[in-house]
Amino acid sequence: MPSLAEEVDRRRTFAIISHPDAGKTTLTEKLLLFGGAIQLAGAVKARGERRRARSDWMKVEQERGISVASSVMTYEYLGRTFNLLDTPGHEDFSEDTYRTLTAVDSAVMVIDAAKGIEAQTRKLFEVCRLRDVPIVTFVNKLDREGRDPFELLDEVEQTLALDVTPASWPIGMGQRFKGCYDLIHDRLILVERGNNDRPAEGIQCNGLDDPKLDELLPADLVTELREQVEMARGLCPEFDLEAFRQGTMTPVYFGSALNNFGVRELLEGVADYAPSPRPQPAVERSISPAEDKVSAFVFKIQANMDPKHRDRIAFVRLSSGHFKRGMKLKHVRSGKMMTMHNPVLFLARDREVAEEAWPGDIIGIPNHGNLRIGDTLTEGEDLHVKGIPSFAPELLQRVRPTDPMKMKHLSRAVEQLAEEGAAKAFKTRLGSQWIVGVVGALQFEVLADRIRTEYDVPVTFETAGLHTARWLAADDPAELKKFIDAHQGDLAEDHDGDPVFLARNGWHLNHTAETWPKLRLLATKEPA
Numbered sequence: 159m160p161s162l163a164e165e166v167d168r169r170r171t172f173a174i175i176s177h178p179d180a181g182k183t184t185l186t187e188k189l190l191l192f193g194g195a196i197q198l199a200g201a202v203k204a205r206g207e208r209r210r211a212r213s214d215w216m217k218v219e220q221e222r223g224i225s226v227a228s229s230v231m232t233y234e235y236l237g238r239t240f241n242l243l244d245t246p247g248h249e250d251f252s253e254d255t256y257r258t259l260t261a262v263d264s265a266v267m268v269i270d271a272a273k274g275i276e277a278q279t280r281k282l283f284e285v286c287r288l289r290d291v292p293i294v295t296f297v298n299k300l301d302r303e304g305r306d307p308f309e310l311l312d313e314v315e316q317t318l319a320l321d322v323t324p325a326s327w328p329i330g331m332g333q334r335f336k337g338c339y340d341l342i343h344d345r346l347i348l349v350e351r352g353n354n355d356r357p358a359e360g361i362q363c364n365g366l367d368d369p370k371l372d373e374l375l376p377a378d379l380v381t382e383l384r385e386q387v388e389m390a391r392g393l394c395p396e397f398d399l400e401a402f403r404q405g406t407m408t409p410v411y412f413g414s415a416l417n418n419f420g421v422r423e424l425l426e427g428v429a430d431y432a433p434s435p436r437p438q439p440a441v442e443r444s445i446s447p448a449e450d451k452v453s454a455f456v457f458k459i460q461a462n463m464d465p466k467h468r469d470r471i472a473f474v475r476l477s478s479g480h481f482k483r484g485m486k487l488k489h490v491r492s493g494k495m496m497t498m499h500n501p502v503l504f505l506a507r508d509r510e511v512a513e514e515a516w517p518g519d520i521i522g523i524p525n526h527g528n529l530r531i532g533d534t535l536t537e538g539e540d541l542h543v544k545g546i547p548s549f550a551p552e553l554l555q556r557v558r559p560t561d562p563m564k565m566k567h568l569s570r571a572v573e574q575l576a577e578e579g580a581a582k583a584f585k586t587r588l589g590s591q592w593i594v595g596v597v598g599a600l601q602f603e604v605l606a607d608r609i610r611t612e613y614d615v616p617v618t619f620e621t622a623g624l625h626t627a628r629w630l631a632a633d634d635p636a637e638l639k640k641f642i643d644a645h646q647g648d649l650a651e652d653h654d655g656d657p658v659f660l661a662r663n664g665w666h667l668n669h670t671a672e673t674w675p676k677l678r679l680l681a682t683k684e685p686a
């Protein structure tokens with residue numbers, strides 16, 4: 159019987175953050191190969207294809223070449239269990255990504271060697287920083303001409319205000335790329351051309367002065383390597399595990415995901431240095447993973463994963479305890495007990511019933527809408543996990559059914575999608591119209607497609623003349639009521655029934671804030 163402490167210790171729950179095209183999908187495939195989770199590179203895509211065949215809205219995804227739905231992949235390697243949480247890369251879907259990042263203990267940041275830090279890398283990094291998530295950096299595409307490694311290290315340090323330390327050093331680049339020198343284990347790792355499903359074994363060296371280097375590499379490259387590493391060691395601080403775990407230092411690996419080069423070293427880095435599940439903050443207290451009692455929280459909802467059943471899967475991260483199938487957990491928001499009959503485990507290739515799970519693991523709980531993002535499950539204690547915010551949408555449109563008789567069906571669809579977190583849905587006080595809010599314009603297309611295919615309601619989205627939405631709060635309930643009474647025409651309710659102010663433009667928002675100083679107009683909302 160494995161002990162709870164051991165199981166916690168061997169878990170690594172992480173995500174990959176990157177700008178689109180940096181190589182996240184390619185790297186994910188290669189990482190899965192190590193776990194033997196899939197035999198063939200390309201299986202990630204193949205699985206995507208199968209899903210696409212099922213649902214029309216995936217066409218949008220396919221056409222735009224972006225991945226909308228995030229998923230979880232669990233695999234074993236080196237005696238560890240890795241839970242890799244996939245995040246949608248396109249900026250239109252950033253809210254889902256943000257929430258997913260609340261469920262990881264570390265992240266791998268992929269950077270294209272030719273492009274350096276890009277807009278989306280930076281945004282996602284900032285989200286990680288909010289929770290001091292430790293970051294391992296992977297500079298990708300070394301098989302192409304890229305920027306000078308010193309320049310890249312400097313850019314990471316400057317733009318992200320992080321200490322950087324190279325974990326490996328590239329030998330040449332582009333056509334001349336020969337491999338990397340592993341600075342942590344004093345290993346030389348050479349590229350094996352034409353063999354990108356099996357990574358090269360390293361060649362153990364006795365430091366950089368080892369004559370083996372001179373035998374194996376062209377003289378000019380060896381000289382360059384020695385000079386550069388000496389310089390890098392002089393310029394960069396040494397790897398400091400504590401600083402990394404506190405999120406102030408990132409080790410940088412160089413490689414090429416496409417050629418499966420540097421990927422094993424990266425994975426070893428995650429295995430050796432990335433933290434096992436961390437304590438989870440809750441309103442009442444901090445939850446330690448090694449506590450005997452099970453606690454968990456919902457960070458994502460996916461509706462209609464199985465088109466045959468109109469059910470939803472809540473993605474739940476275990477914060478503590480040894481979870482077993484069939485156990486009863488308290489759904490703290492409603493106070494009701496729920497029996498975990500059919501929890502699902504997400505293996506790289508498939509989903510299967512989870513007989514047990516440990517802290518850091520992600521399980522899927524099928525349900526009919528009672529579980530919402532941010533909800534906490536426990537063995538009885540009233541705990542409310544913190545830090546899973548909702549963001550005010552930046553784009554708002556009115557949605558109507560093409561057939562007015564289908565208003566009821568539309569309501570159901572919109573409410574479900576809002577609970578899934580795919581969009582914000584606001585019902586206006588006057589006229590009971592549905593206003594849908596999203597972070598990126600592309601989401602409207604995806605939503606229209608999903609409402610049509612999954613709920614059989616053709617809809618149109620149209621401009622609503624709205625700028626943004628703000629949740630309302632005030633210390634004095636009378637003040638809040640006064641405001642609500644005076645602004646019926648600008649008010650709506652979100653799917654939790656909380657009041658929301660709909661601003662027509664920037665001026666309207668600012669003016670309201672100035673006129674009602676005791677009222678708080680909030681751009682984010684934490685679940686109650």
Ligand code: GDP
Nearest residue numbers: 178179180181182183184299302414415416417
């Ligand atoms: P994502 O958008 O971050 O998921 O990026 P992908 O993994 O889909 O990669 C984007 C493009 O870069 C694809 O055409 C990949 O084949 C290519 N790519 C990924 N890794 C490498 C690499 O190491 N070298 C080169 N030359 N191309 C790569």
